[in-house]
Amino acid sequence: MSAAQLPGGPSLPQERRLVTAIPGPKSQELQARKLAAVAAGVGTTLPVYITRAGGGVVEDVDGNSLIDFGSGIAVTNVGNAAELVVERASQQLAAFTHTCFMVTPYEGYVAVAEQLNELTPGDHEKRTALFNSGAEAVENAVKIARAYTKRTAVVVFDHGYHGRTNLTMGMTAKNMPYKQGFGPFAPEVYRVPLAYPYRWLTGAENCAAEAAAQAIDMITKQIGAENVAAIVIEPIQGEGGFIEPAKGFLPAIVEFAKANGIVFVADEIQTGFCRTGQWFACDDEGIVPDLITTAKGIAGGLPLAAVTGRAEIMDAAHAGGLGGTYGGNPVACAAALGSIETMKQLDLNAKAQAIGATMLTRLRAFAEKFDVIGDVRGRGAMIAIELVKPGTKDPNPEATAALAKFCHNEGLLVLTAGTYGNVLRFLPPLVMPQELLVEGLDILENAFAAL
Incomplete structure (x- = not known):
């Protein structure tokens, strides 16, 4: 096959070729x-x-x-060296690599925020903050939800994965290899059932309604809805096994959250940026999250993550309460703008x-x-x-x-x-x-x- 320049990578033959044992x-x-x-x-x-x-x-x-068949775990959606990603990042690299947005800002950060505010579900007024990794985005989403609601509890789901920091390990369901030996974990994290159609005991046809009822009952009785700051869920679970919740489950959870003043957070770190055939997996059932966390596919392989959401929620954190030295690095922002443009063009x-x-x-x-x-x-x-x-x-x-x-x-x-x-x-x-x-x-x- 031709080794011509590809839209998703450098000039190299698009063929499987084995010249040694694996690994060589x-x-x-x-x-x-x-x-x-x-x-x-x-x-x-x-x-x-x-x-x-x-x-x-x-x-x-x-x-x-x-x-x-791995894409660096859903990172290189646009390819490993997409032309616009390389071009934009290289230009920015030559201009400057860092100033820290919290010290002296730059346009690239703002432009990425504008793109995310436009692309993420819902037409309400939004704000975005940029970070380095998916776990950091999830942790900041929890911070923002707690600042907005003045509540502390966080609800997560069976089979969920949210990261490797102390808080996100506590939010992650699977013990080995993510949690074993690393506790104690952050408090006020509560786990409820997920609508897992293949393994639902009474059958897939009953899964959505029964799982939602069980989850809501547990939140109401064991935690108290009035104590819950955020419900955090992957619209399709990643590390948990690509579990797509039964249709109707997510809308029921969203409705419950809205009725009880709970911030609904969609963790779209693995599912976002065209991976599921839509910009975001939430789009499939018309879910409009209050906050959405993104990373992985956002910047063509460079480290970048974001929390995007309703302006009144995002603005609840006090000035200086969000950020980080490298968050929204200018080279990563340039790569993200090239990556998003590639997604649209192709x-x-x-x-x-x-x-x-x-x-x-x-x-x-x-x-x-x-x-x-x-x-x-x-x-x-x-x-x-x-x-x-x-x-x-x-x-x-x-x-x-x-x-x-x-x-x-x-x-x-x-x-x-x-x-x-x-x-x-x-x-x-x-x-x-x-x-x-x-x-x-x-x-x-x-x-x-x-x-």
């Missing part, structure tokens, strides 16, 4: 250096060391070219929908053939399969690990997820060529056949 000798040498120099707590899914990436591939130090919502149509068709066909597949789910280019022990709904993390290993050895980068470690999740770059997407799915089918 040079990657193994680098991994030995990593183990000697980097803290053991920083894990690696696939220890191949990358030198170039773009379009739908990553190229390693040994000359192998792998198909990328209509990446439509591309995500096309990826989803291809993947879901193939994966549902796999489910007819392979009884280890319990569920196929997702929207746009955020797709997952949940693996079970045949004939049951018992989680099958062993099969998940074996399938991932097969794919990695064949040059297909895939990620795992799920509370039970039994979900394969797929997050291809939205600029991936169709033929690479199909080739990746062929490898996956071979993996199931081998299993």
Whole structure:
């Protein structure tokens, strides 16, 4: 295939190419250096060391070219080196790298805030504050909600993931590897049921109404709605296994929050910026959150995050109460403006929908053939399969690990997820060529056949 300049990356061939075992000798040498120099707590899914990436591939130090179904965990939606991202960031890098927006501001921060105020759900007056990471955005959303409501309690959901800071670890459901040994955690965090259709005991058809009723009952009786500052939820859960709540669940929670003066926070860190085939996953059911947190896909790979929301809520924090030395770094802001322009120019919502149509068709066909597949789910280019022990709904993390290993050895980068470690999740770059997407799915089918 041509190595012409791609809209989502540098000039490199869009092909899978294996010239060594995975990982190759040079990657193994680098991994030995990593183990000697980097803290053991920083894990690696696939220890191949990358030198170039773009379009739908990553190229390693040994000359192998792998198909990328991970996008750096939903970060490189526009590709790993999108032309406008590189151009804008390079220009800003040459002008200045930092002044600290809280000391002497610059236009890029304001321009990103304007774009987010326009793109996020709802036509009400909004404000935005910029930060560095998704966890930082979530933590600041909680701060803002507490300042506005003068309440303290935070409600989160089963299977949710919100980050690795002390507060966001407490908000995250899964213990290992995110929480084990790192407590005690911040207080006033309460967890309620999620409408998980595949695993709802009375069936998917009852899931939305029953889960919403249970969650609201727990909030009312165990916490007191009048004590709740914020309800925080991922419209499609990420690390929890790409769980899409049953239709009707989110609107019921939003209605309850609105009736009780609770700030509804949509954590769109993994789902945002065209990933689900819409600008934000909330758009699917017309959800208009009070606050929305974003990161990952916002800046084409540079560290940037945001909280955007209703002006009266966002302005509740006192001057100086929000910020951070690097928050809204000028180079990251320039990259974000290039990334958003790329999404618009290439209509990446439509591309995500096309990826989803291809993947879901193939994966549902796999489910007819392979009884280890319990569920196929997702929207746009955020797709997952949940693996079970045949004939049951018992989680099958062993099969998940074996399938991932097969794919990695064949040059297909895939990620795992799920509370039970039994979900394969797929997050291809939205600029991936169709033929690479199909080739990746062929490898996956071979993996199931081998299993």
